[in-house]
Structures are given as C-alpha cells and as structure tokens.
Amino acid sequence: MQVRVKKPLTVDEYAKQGMEMLKYYESGPWPSHVTELKKTKYPIEAYAAGLAAGKTMWAAGSAKIRYVYTGFIARRTRDGKISELHFRVWQPSGYLYSTEKLRKLMDFADKYGLGLLEIAGQQGLMIISIRPEVADEAVDYLRNVVGTDIGATGDTIRELAACVGPALCEFALYDTLEARDRFMTHPKIYEWMSNQLFPFKFKAKFSGCPFDCTRAVHRADFGFIGVWVGAPEVDQELLRKKIEAGEVDPARLAANCPSGAITWDPEKKELKIDGTRCKKSMHCIRAAYPAIKPGKERKIAVVVGGHVKGRFGGKMGKPLAVVNSVEEAMDWVVKTVESWTEYMEKGVVKHKDRIGDFIMKVGFKKYVTEILGLKEEKKPTLHPSLRAGAVLDDEERTMWANWASKLVEEYFGRRP
Amino acid sequence: MTADPVAQRLQKRLPVPYTEWLPELVRRNVGKWVDRRFHGYGIIEHISSTGDRVFTVKVGTPPNFRMSTETMRKFIDIADKLGIGGIKITRNGNLEILTDSLDKAVKIKEEVEKMGFPVGGWGPTLWSINSCTAFLTCTTAVVDAPSITKVLYDHLKPYFTGEVKLPAKLRINVSGCPSSCGGFTSDINIVGHYGDAPTYDPERVKLCLPRSAKALEAGHVPEVAEVCPTGAIKVYGKPDGTVGLDVIRSKCIACGRCRDVCDWMDFDESKIGVAILVGGKASNTGRGSMPSIQVIPWVPAIPPEYREIVAVVKKIIDVWRANAREGERIGDWIARVGMEQFYKLLEIPVTKWNKPVAISGEFGIRQFGPI
Numbered sequence: 001m002q003v004r005v006k007k008p009l010t011v012d013e014y015a016k017q018g019m020e021m022l023k024y025y026e027s028g029p030w031p032s033h034v035t036e037l038k039k040t041k042y043p044i045e046a047y048a049a050g051l052a053a054g055k056t057m058w059a060a061g062s063a064k065i066r067y068v069y070t071g072f073i074a075r076r077t078r079d080g081k082i083s084e085l086h087f088r089v090w091q092p093s094g095y096l097y098s099t100e101k102l103r104k105l106m107d108f109a110d111k112y113g114l115g116l117l118e119i120a121g122q123q124g125l126m127i128i129s130i131r132p133e134v135a136d137e138a139v140d141y142l143r144n145v146v147g148t149d150i151g152a153t154g155d156t157i158r159e160l161a162a163c164v165g166p167a168l169c170e171f172a173l174y175d176t177l178e179a180r181d182r183f184m185t186h187p188k189i190y191e192w193m194s195n196q197l198f199p200f201k202f203k204a205k206f207s208g209c210p211f212d213c214t215r216a217v218h219r220a221d222f223g224f225i226g227v228w229v230g231a232p233e234v235d236q237e238l239l240r241k242k243i244e245a246g247e248v249d250p251a252r253l254a255a256n257c258p259s260g261a262i263t264w265d266p267e268k269k270e271l272k273i274d275g276t277r278c279k280k281s282m283h284c285i286r287a288a289y290p291a292i293k294p295g296k297e298r299k300i301a302v303v304v305g306g307h308v309k310g311r312f313g314g315k316m317g318k319p320l321a322v323v324n325s326v327e328e329a330m331d332w333v334v335k336t337v338e339s340w341t342e343y344m345e346k347g348v349v350k351h352k353d354r355i356g357d358f359i360m361k362v363g364f365k366k367y368v369t370e371i372l373g374l375k376e377e378k379k380p381t382l383h384p385s386l387r388a389g390a391v392l393d394d395e396e397r398t399m400w401a402n403w404a405s406k407l408v409e410e411y412f413g414r415r416p
Numbered sequence: 417m418t419a420d421p422v423a424q425r426l427q428k429r430l431p432v433p434y435t436e437w438l439p440e441l442v443r444r445n446v447g448k449w450v451d452r453r454f455h456g457y458g459i460i461e462h463i464s465s466t467g468d469r470v471f472t473v474k475v476g477t478p479p480n481f482r483m484s485t486e487t488m489r490k491f492i493d494i495a496d497k498l499g500i501g502g503i504k505i506t507r508n509g510n511l512e513i514l515t516d517s518l519d520k521a522v523k524i525k526e527e528v529e530k531m532g533f534p535v536g537g538w539g540p541t542l543w544s545i546n547s548c549t550a551f552l553t554c555t556t557a558v559v560d561a562p563s564i565t566k567v568l569y570d571h572l573k574p575y576f577t578g579e580v581k582l583p584a585k586l587r588i589n590v591s592g593c594p595s596s597c598g599g600f601t602s603d604i605n606i607v608g609h610y611g612d613a614p615t616y617d618p619e620r621v622k623l624c625l626p627r628s629a630k631a632l633e634a635g636h637v638p639e640v641a642e643v644c645p646t647g648a649i650k651v652y653g654k655p656d657g658t659v660g661l662d663v664i665r666s667k668c669i670a671c672g673r674c675r676d677v678c679d680w681m682d683f684d685e686s687k688i689g690v691a692i693l694v695g696g697k698a699s700n701t702g703r704g705s706m707p708s709i710q711v712i713p714w715v716p717a718i719p720p721e722y723r724e725i726v727a728v729v730k731k732i733i734d735v736w737r738a739n740a741r742e743g744e745r746i747g748d749w750i751a752r753v754g755m756e757q758f759y760k761l762l763e764i765p766v767t768k769w770n771k772p773v774a775i776s777g778e779f780g781i782r783q784f785g786p787i
Contacts, residue, residue, distance in 0.1 A: 021719060021720050024720040024721075025563055025566045025567075025720065028566065028567075028569075028570035029534075029570055029573045030476070030478075030534070030566060030569035030570050030573055031476065031477065031478045031532055031533050031534075032478055032479075032566060033478040033479040033480055033482040033552075033562050033566060034566075035478075036478050036482050036483055036484045036487060037482065037484075037552075039484035039486050039487065040484045040485070040486075047551050047552050050551035050557075050560065051551055051560055051563065051719055051720075053685075054685035054688070055685055056550065056551045056554055056555060056556070056557045056592075057551070058551075058553055058554060058555045059555050059679045060555055060679055066422050066425070067420075067422050067423050067424075067425040067426050068425050073553075075553050075555065078679075084553060086553065090428070090430055090431055091431060091505075092431040092432070092434040092436070092437035092438075093432075093434035094434055094504070095504060095505040095506070096434070096437065096438055096439075096442060096502065096503075096504045097437050097438075097439075097502065097503055097504070097505075098437060098438060098439040098440070098501055098502055099439070099492045099495050099496050099501040099502065099503065100501070101437050102488075102492050102503055103489075103492060106485045106488055106489055106492070109485045110485050115484055115485040115486065116482065116483075116484060116485070117482070117483050117484075117485065117488060118480060118481050118482055118483075118549070119477060119481045119482075119483050119488070119505050119509065119511070120481045120505050120506070120507070120509040121481075122546075122548060122597045122598065122599075124505075124507060126505070139425060142429075143425070143429040147429065147431060147436075148429060148430070148431040149428045149429040149430060151428055161507065163507070164504065164506075166446050166447035166449070167434075167438065167442055167446050168442060168449065168462055168470065168472070168504065169449060169462075170449040170450055170451060170452065170462075172447075175447070177434045178433075178434075180434075181432040181433055181434055184430055184432065185430060185432055190428070190430075193428055194426045194427070194428055195426075210699070210700035210701075210781060211699050211700065211701070212698045212699050212700060212705065212780070213507055213699075214507060215507070215599075215601070215698035216698070217698050217705045217779065217780035217781070218599075218601040218696070218698050218705070219599070219601070225780075225781050227781060227787050228787075229787055230787075256743070258701075258702055258703065258704075275786070276786050277786060278786065279700070279704065279778075279782055279786070280700055280781065280782075280787065281700055281701050281702065281704070282700065282701060283701065283702075286701075289451070289452075290450065290451055299787065301781040301784055301787065303780065303781070303783075308596050308597075308599055308600065308601060309595050309596060309597065311643065311645050311673065312645050313645075313671075314596070314600070314601065314707075316705070316707055316779050316780065317780065318783070319781070319783035319784050322784055322787055350642060350643070351639065351642075351643075352643055352673070352676070352677070378783055378784055378785070379783070380783055381777035381778060381779050381783055382777070383707045383775060383777075383779065384707065384709070384773050384775075386600065386601065386693075386696075386707050386708060387594065387669070387671060387710070388591075388594050388596060388600055388605070388607035388609060388691040388693055388710055389594045389607070389609040389610070389669055389670035389671050389672070389691060389713075390609065390611065390669075390670055390691060390710075390713035390714055390769040391610075391611070391612055391613055391665065391668050391669065391670050392611050392612065392687075392713070392714055392769075396714075396767065397611060397687065397689070397714060399765060400689070400712070400713070400714045400715055400716075400765075401715070401716055401724075403715075403763075403764075403765060404715040404716065404724040404727065404728060405724070407724070407727035407728055407730075407731050408723045408724055408727045410727065410731070411723075411726070411727045411730055411731075412723055412727065
C-alpha cells in the first residue's frame with residue numbers, strides 16, 4: 001500500500017497556516033501553552049506546522065555528550081531544518097523546592113536553554129530545553145552549580161516518583177522521600193542509571209499510603225505503598241466530640257465503609273472496626289481524621305510489573321509481598337532486573353519488554369518462586385489488557401462520527 | 417590509559433538528600449504534620465505538632481505543564497514575597513505555592529489569578545488534565561495532545577476551580593498515540609490512534625530493514641516486525657535480494673509499536689481519531705484501584721476546536737454527575753451500575769473494539785487480602 005504524498009511534509013510548507021491555527025489557543029480562560037511558548041526561544045513554527053499538517057514534524061535526532069549516555073533527548077524536524085535537545089533533570093524527592101534552588105534551575109534554563117520548561121514531565125522530572133551547541137558545558141553547570149544531573153531516558157533506571165510524604169502530609173505511613181533517596185543511591189541502581197543496559201525502562205514509585213498519589217499500582221515496575229496492619233486506630237473520645245459537633249455521622253461512616261468493617265454502638269457510643277476485614281480504603285480516616293488514624297503497626301505493600309507502555313498492552317501491578325522497609329525488597333529488585341536482562345540474552349525477553357511483560361512470559365508463579373526464591377502466597381487478579389486503538393473501515397468510522405455529531409449538536413448547537 | 421576527568425560524569429550527581437532542597441519552615445517540620453484544614457478549593461492548611469502551619473495554594477498550569485522561565489520566575493517571586501520561599505510541583509503538574517498564613521494564601525490566590533492562572537484542583541474537582549508532548553517534540557504522536565488539553569481545560573475550568581461541583585475527584589489524561597505517555601489509567605482518557613493499519617513509504621521504510629535478504633536467513637527479525645504484538649508485520653526476502661515489508665490489516669490493532677521503533681512507518685491522517693477509555697483509578701478508595709476500559713474506539717480529532725472530543729467528555733461528566741453518589745469516582749460508579757448501564761446512558765454502539773467487560777476481583781494492594 002502506497003502513501004499518496006500531497007504536499008511535502010516540511011516546516012516551511014505548513015508553518016504559516018499553523019501559526020494562524022495556534023492563535024485560537026491563545027484565547028480562552030485557561031492559561032495557554034502557546035502563550036508560554038511564545039515567551040521563549042522554542043521553534044514554535046515546528047509545532048504549528050505539525051498541527052496544520054496533522055502530523056508531527058519531529059523525528060529522532062542525535063546528540064553526543066561526552067560520558068553521558070542517558071538523560072537527554074535529541075529531536076530534529078523531518079526536513080532537517082530545526083533540531084532540539086531536552087535535558088531530563090533529576091529532581092529532589094517530593095519535588096519540593098526552596099526558591100533559592102528553583103532560581104538556580106531557572107538560571108540554568110535561561111543560560112543554556114530556550115527559557116522553556118516542562119515543569120513536570122510525564123515521569124514528574126522537570127524537562128528543560130537546551131541549545132544543542134552548549135550541551136556539554138550545560139552538564140557541568142548542572143552538576144557543579146545547581147547540584148543535580150541529567151538522567152532517566154532510555155532503557156535504564158527512569159524517574160523514581162515519591163509522593164510528598166512526611167515533608168507535607170500527615171498520612172505518610174513511611175518516609176517515601178528518604179526511601180527514594182536511598183533507592184537512587186543503592187549501589188546497583190546507582191551503577192545502572194548511568195548506562196542503558198536494560199531491555200526497556202525501569203520505574204519505581206513510592207506512595208506513603210493507600211491513596212497512592214504516585215499511581216504506583218498502574219505505572220511502576222516496582223511500587224511501594226504504605227499500609228498498616230489490621231484496623232485503623234480510633235480515638236473514641238475525640239470521635240464523640242466530632243460526632244457531637246456534627247462533623248461526623250457514625251451511621252454514615254458504617255454504611256459507607258467499602259469493607260463493611262465498621263459498626264457503631266449507639267449505647268456505648270463506640271465505633272468498632274474489624275481489622276480482619278479492613279481493606280484500607282481510607283474512607284473513615286478521611287472523614288474523621290484525626291479521630292480515626294491509620295493503625296500503629298506499619299508496613300509497605302510491594303506491587304510488581306505494572307506499566308502503561310508495554311508490548312502486550314498496559315498491566316496493573318501484581319502483589320509481591322508486604323514488607324517492613326524498602327531495603328527488604330532491594331534484593332528482589334536487583335534479582336528481577338538481572339534476570340530480566342539475562343532473559344533478553346536468552347532471547348525470551350525482547351527489546352521493549354517491560355518487567356510486566358517478562359513476568360507474563362515466564363509466569364508469575366515461576367517468577368516469584370524460582371527467580372526470587374519466595375513462597376508464592378498471593379494470586380494476582382486478572383484484568384483485560386489495557387490498550388487503546390482500533391482498525392476500522394470507513395463504514396464504522398462514519399457510524400462513530402455520526403454518533404459523536406449528535407453529542408456535538410447537544411453541546412454546541414446545530415452547525416449553521 | 418589516563419583517566420579522563422570528564423568521565424566523572426558517569427557518577428551521577430544526584431539531588432540527595434532531599435532535605436537540602438526544602439524551604440526552611442518545611443525542613444523543620446518533616447514528619448511532624450498532624451492535621452490539615454481546607455479553605456475552599458485549592459488552599460490547604462497543614463498543621464504541625466510544633467504549632468507551625470503551612471498553607472499551600474494550588475495553581476493550575478498550561479497544557480503539558482509547559483512554562484516559560486519568565487512566568488516561573490514570577491511564581492518564584494510571589495513565593496518569596498508572600499510565601500515562605502517554597503514551591504512544590506505536584507504529581508498532577510500543578511504548582512503549590514507555600515506560605516504561613518491564610519491572609520497571605522488569599523493574597524497569593526489573588527496574585528496568580530491576576531496573572532491569568534486558576535486556583536483549585538483539590539477535593540471533588542477536576543485535579544488536572546495530563547497531556548503528553550505530542551507535536552511539541554514527539555516523533556510518534558498521531559494527534560496533538562496539548563491543544564486538545566487546552567480546549568478541554570477551557571470548557572472544564574469551572575470544575576477545576578470548584579465553581580461547579582463534581583461527585584468526586586476527576587482526572588483526565590490525553591495521549592497523542594497508543595504508547596500513552598500521558599497515561600490512560602485515569603477517570604477519563606483520550607488516546608490518539610491511526611484508526612487503521614499503518615502505512616509506509618516503501619523507499620523510506622528501508623531505513624528500518626536490513627539491506628540484504630541474507631540477513632533474514634539466519635532467523636533475524638528486524639525490530640519493526642519484531643515489536644508487533646499480533647504478528648501483523650511480515651518481512652520477507654525479495655527475488656532481487658532486498659527486503660520487503662507487509663502489514664496484514666486483519667491482524668493489526670493500531671497500537672503504534674512499529675512506529676515507536678521506526679520513524680518511517682506512517683499513517684493516513686484522514687483516518688486518525690481518538691479512543692476514549694474510562695474508569696481507571698490508582699487510589700484504594702471506594703472499590704479500590706481499577707483498570708480503565710476502552711468504551712469509545714474512535715471519534716474524529718478535528719483541530720482547532722475538537723468539538724467531538726469536548727462533547728463526548730462533557731457528556732460523560734454530565735451523566736456521571738447526574739447518576740453517581742457523593743464520593744463516587746467514575747470507575748466506582750460504573751462498577752456499581754454496570755458497564756451495560758453506562759453504555760445505555762450514553763447510547764454507545766457496541767462493536768468488537770468496545771465490548772463491555774465485567775471486571776471482577778480487586779486490584780492493587782487489595783490483592784494481598786486483609787493486611
């Protein structure tokens with residue numbers, strides 16, 4: 001099947017039309033990315049041309065920085081006109097900054113870059129656009145002046161996300177920030193992060209409580225989620241005060257507990273929570289904090305093999321173990337990564353197989369018992385593969401277009 | 417061999433310990449937070465056992481979290497002038513400016529609103545719309561996620577600021593292609609895709625294939641074919657000794673893996689569209705964490721207004737608002753009423769690409785049973 005070429009896919013061909021289209025995005029009540037881009041040296045005509053052509057103008061570029069094998073992404077437009085370079089910059093755990101440190105990062109972006117940031121890239125790392133000709137010098141400035149470095153691109157250790165944890169949240173059941181610091185500086189992880197030796201990316205996420213603000217169950221090869229054992233802790237005295245003040249309704253607390261673990265004794269004015277049934281939904285804690293708090297005995301639930309971008313569709317994390325500290329799981333992390341790469345040499349794992357794909361290929365039971373040497377205790381829940389996309393013929397596309405146009409009429413009125 | 421001093425770059429200079437990056441007031445109170453109070457949408461008071469208090473003002477940011485240093489410096493100035501010299505960037509790409517009194521927090525809110533930035537995104541509101549970079553930098557994007565995000569935000573802003581109430585938290589992800597860097601595991605997810613099998617320019621695609629058919633004899637499979645999860649891409653030796661490539665349309669699921677590894681796989685832009693997935697969540701609240709399901713396989717993505725996408729998203733939110741209980745996120749609500757009921761409310765046709773699936777069992781940390 002041949003592609004019909006209409007106009008050559010170049011920036012010059014489409015930029016003018018695209019710049020007109022971009023004006024639309026400078027109005028409207030929400031802050032505009034176009035307005036922001038125009039305040040910088042970003043080559044906005046490449047973006048504009050892409051929008052007008054209905055095709056991205058970018059292709060993989062190349063850049064070399066001495067002794068740096070991860071952390072920068074080079075792009076050039078398909079016509080070779082414009083090149084671009086991004087630095088992924090390691091951020092402190094929790095992304096909480098003093099303004100002094102943030103100013104240093106801004107100075108860096110102005111001195112070596114286009115004055116443009118992606119303040120939280122898809123992994124949470126700040127991404128800063130750099131002028132390719134000063135990239136080498138920029139690395140030194142980042143290391144010696146700002147006190148951080150570039151990293152987390154390609155088939156290696158990627159960003160390790162931690163929730164804000166003990167720095168600003170009372171729900172943190174373990175120190176997610178320190179855990180992330182220690183994970184990053186673990187000798188093996190630290191050694192791996194400078195090179196690209198894996199079949200694909202590796203991500204770990206640290207959530208301090210079952211709210212899972214880092215979304216570890218969906219998007220982490222290794223997710224560490226703070227939990228407690230048994231029932232939440234109830235301060236009956238304080239709870240009675242809250243009930244008298246009308247802040248908490250005990251009947252509703254009991255009715256809305258997803259675990260069905262709460263009973264309210266109106267005689268004794270006591271709330272009982274059955275720890276053997278509690279699923280850690282945090283419902284009562286959210287409603288009655290601090291009268292109801294997470295239990296005192298704290299653990300970390302480890303889930304493995306979750307990802308969005310994998311060969312056989314997205315997967316959710318599988319239950320590995322409940323441990324007392326992230327350190328206890330470090331051996332499993334190292335063993336998993338080592339066998340994942342070893343299986344690539346054997347030809348079982350292919351390039352672009354995430355750890356979830358690897359576990360799928362060897363089987364969860366074998367992975368847990370033979371590779372990690374654990375007793376398999378937990379069965380993962382199956383779910384349909386997480387994926388998007390469809391191959392449709394014209395008739396079906398027309399059907400969906402008509403279906404959507406009915407809704408367009410409902411919200412925008414009839415097209416004149 | 418003499419050691420090259422530049423080789424020290426192989427030893428990454430990491431920003432550890434994190435405490436060195438914290439504003440002073442936060443550093444003093446790490447691990448000491450005992451309570452919080454909410455002052456409307458977007459202002460949260462954190463109370464420490466030491467009696468210290470920190471107020472965070474949550475600010476919405478432009479699509480794809482893009483910001484010029486000029487704008488960022490204005491926020492930093494505000495954080496110094498009215499705050500405690502600290503800013504947090506959230507996992508949802510919002511900015512939180514930190515201060516130590518409610519008066520100052522309200523002033524910060526006024527200042528950033530003057531700059532044209534909204535405050536909100538906490539509680540039963542739209543927390544953020546996460547967008548990948550798409551046409552800004554990406555090589556594989558099919559649709560432009562940032563402009564779709566901008567249009568959605570323009571229409572949904574009252575849900576972010578809390579002017580219009582939602583039953584529960586709402587997060588929206590917009591991804592330009594099925595790789596879904598913007599994610600597709602949130603409440604509502606919009607994912608661009610080809611709508612058809614990929615095409616290719618027979619000349620340019622050779623850049624992704626071995627030059628000679630001899631290479632195939634030893635069982636080597638070029639990556640562009642090897643990454644296909646359904647075996648829809650075949651490579652073969654031609655009589656003239658070169659290598660040819662075929663896409664078997666009946667096997668293709670338009671996942672875009674081939675284009676991830678070969679820039680010269682292509683698509684027909686007249687057939688592209690977005691799929692819409694709903695019901696995913698990570699948090700263990702309600703029914704626990706949930707996968708997301710593709711409910712609408714294709715609607716057209718027509719810039720600049722993207723009316724079809726906006727209408728579908730608005731409809732989903734309206735139906736959810738009208739039918740869900742308080743505190744019920746989209747996934748929890750659909751789990752309660754059933755996927756069929758959700759399809760009925762939206763009058764969604766059922767095809768082989770969006771068969772309603774009943775999700776059984778529990779995910780995330782609930783797989784451990786009672787801990």
